[in-house]
Amino acid sequence: MADLHIDGVVKSFGETPVLKGISLDIQHGEFIALVGPSGCGKSTLLRIIAGLETQTAGDIVIAGRSVAGVRAADRNLSMVFQSYALYPHLSVADNIAVPLRMRTLGAAQRLPLVGRWMPGAAERNRDIAAKVRNAARTLEIEPLLERKPGQLSGGQRQRVALGRALVREPAAFLLDEPLSNLDAKLRVQTRGEIAELHRRLGATFIYVTHDQVEAMTMSTRIAVMMEGQILQCDAPDIVYEDPEDIRVAEFIGSPKINILPADLRGGALRLLDRDVARLARVADQDGIRMGLRPEALRLSGADAVLTGIVAHHENLGSEIYAQIEVPGLAERVVLRADPAARARLGLGSAVGLDFDICDALLFDRSGKRLRPVIEAARAAHQVA
């Protein structure tokens, strides 16, 4: 188990740049999620770490030593592939045993048929069998050990792939969208199991996914990647509450954060022709974008900053999401409310929305986060 450093990794395929300079320090035992939309380069980065692709520039350092020029088989990493990549002709037990056989048995001991009678082979094979059983027990697939991958369901195959990865004890586990081939229910269940596995093993996990829910729920740190760069790498709650870039704010969080246009003139933050706060330490500018999460908005009276008509609502039982058409705003504002407010959120009802300026995330025209000091704020109205 070791630390892993990614140092200025650049990757281009021909003329097309895919990774534009990635640097990241991963501590031993962390669960780092590489999350981002398709095409942002996260799978490529994972494969470069694994050694299956070579970077155009930059370095990967594992346990204090650069692995430049070291082939994937020698980097002491394990990988779980999106398609699982199980050997179709081998049983589950043999599949899981492959990494051990490759590394602990000598060439003579691996020969078909005669290998097992080579000196020393019997003992090592017993060893391997024990480790395989352990891994199978951890993942609850012991009854499947004699079956072939073709006879297993998707979820079972995924566990076998996990088993194959953890039967050795690598410096880090690399997981490439392992849940994307599972159905929704299984995904939720397996999410929890992988997170628990991580806690139990205390190992370093590097997990690639396009699903921000997975990233939020499983990781100790999230690295949000877009267009070949890491925009932010922090603990999930920080990425959620304190994003550095508007793209991070928009990507993380479901439903998507509300973005409202605002201006700062003479220290006054104006939204829809109303002053909503006095700010300092930030220059006057136009084109400010204010991010408000659905749960940061509250229902209030007709005097509220945002007023509009309920255009659509979704009652999830434990909460209600309502989409409000606000005149002057191009997009609907999404509000999260208690089920008790059902009556006030009927279709077509007129509602007013207020918010605490401290909950607002301000970004400049280019998307960078603004952190002003709030001198005065319009008080948030109570929920009626």
Next chain:
Amino acid sequence: MAVTELSVAAPASRSVEASQRRTGWFLTAPALVLMGLILLGPVLVALVLSFTDYALGNPGFNWVGLENYEKLLTRSTYEKMFLATFTYVVTVVPISVGLGLGAALLITSVGRFRDLYKTIYFLPVMATLLAMAIAWEFMLHPTIGMVNRMLETGCGTILESIWPFMAKGCEGGFPLWLGDQRYAIWVVCFVGIWQGFGFNMVLYLAGLTSVHRELYHAAEMDGAKSAWERFRLVTWPALGPTTVFVVTISCIRAFQVFDTIEAFWPQGAGPNKSAYVMMFAIFEKGVQQNLIGIGSAITVVFLAFVMFLTLIQRWLVERKVHYG
């Protein structure tokens, strides 16, 4: 054209099933008739005649029971026949399958000239075997043939000291190849391999494209570092069905070898009948010598081998499909 359908005037007295049945039988009738006449009938004819001493032109024949089969099992000529046939099959099939696989692997792994190699290696499959056999015959001529001429150029060089065969040849003359009992069948095998491995190569090339690429990555992560390990872990198992098919086809073609032998030795099938394969025996005994009885017996045994082989292939493929 409307032979299959009743005229439109006839009302719905016929159902869809009846009409499909009529049509079905009508459309398959020619094939069925031909199958019966050309494939099944002759098998029965051969079976029946194998118990007789019939000869073409004779008004009648006698039943001789198992006498013909007894001859097959006891006479030394037939011992040579089985020996030659099996030597050929057991030599040509593994080597031509192996070379086909090797060529496919090599060609897949080089970056350039792939199509050129593919084309060259496939040429022998397209060329009339008889013509190429004659070409090979001349190449193997003891004095003016290319092969021995080339071997002669090795005389007086370092090869003579390290290769005993070369040394012996330089001294006493290189082998007569087709005239030498020890070499004859091996030359025939060589020509068979030369002609057949290109076909196997093409089938393997197709099989190789269907191997999942991610499996190679998984193998790398698991620690399989050499080409041999990757081959054992991923490639060879994935080629299972292809191999079964290739081996079966190669076996059946190997059993049917004839052209080369008749080209090299129009009579006698090699010095001391060392290349007296089954097809040649059928030809010689049945057609040339008009001994239909024994010819039919050989035919029946031959059919049995071929059918057995194909059934094994089918069974193996079935197994893989259900457990794969």
Next chain:
Amino acid sequence: MIRDWWKHLILILGAVIVIAPFYMMLSYSLKSPGEIDRGEGGFFGRQEMMVDERCVALRDPNRDEVEAAAERFPGLTDRAVRDALIAEAEAECAMRPAVFNYTMAFTQAPLLRYLLNGVIVTVSIFVIQVLVALPAAYALAKLRFWGRETVFALVLFCLLIPVHAIALPLYIMLAKLGLTNTYAALVVPWTISVFGIFLMRQFFMTVPDDLIDAARMDGMTELSIVWRVMLPTAVPALLAFAIFSVVAHWNDYFWPRIVVTGSRELFTPPLGLREFKGDGDGSFFGPMMATATVIVCPLIVAFLLAQKRFIEGITLSGMK
């Protein structure tokens, strides 16, 4: 790329062995008997004028011709006149080896006729195979009728029977019918191609049923469905099958050897070549190689022009 050099070395070595007989065949078809014997002259041979001995021997002057020619050589003895005539004959019978070889190939035996036979036989076989196999494949793939499974089982069983294996009983049956030494004998045993039925059936099963139902609604009879609807969709598979069939039957030696014993007019190209060889005359090796080249050429040239198609075809039929 550089690391691949040893792979290329092996492949090139293999290619040399594979091409060797082709090289020799082509080369010797261009050389004179002397060059062949001595193994010299590079690939094309030196193409020096050679004298065709047979041609000279044919024009060996007899008494009358010598006397008649005496006028043209005044003052010479009979012997000298004779020598002069022979010299003339030699001059007229001189030609380049390549020309000699190929002319001999076409004149010593009716090679063109043999090639024509090859075409007739191959084309007839393929056409009849298609005529028989396509309707049957359609019926087995798309029509539901009692006994269909049995018929298909029969097809599968017949796949176990290679026609060459039952050559002897077929020959006897044909002989009894007096059909040996006919085109029918060359063509008929191959008209049923169970492999073709199997291949086409696999292909037809992928055609959507709706297409056929629509054709039926339009009033097409089942037979016209086979030719107007199914055939166009199966062109790639048909092409593959055609390649298989043509190559196999153009190159077939065993069956014609059994069934065509008398008339030269019926010889297929391989038989023609063998006839050449049977003459046994060593000095005729050049023309024999020329004949071999001519026989092998059509398929090789077609292959070189359409390699992808050929290889695809073999692969397609191979993977069933």
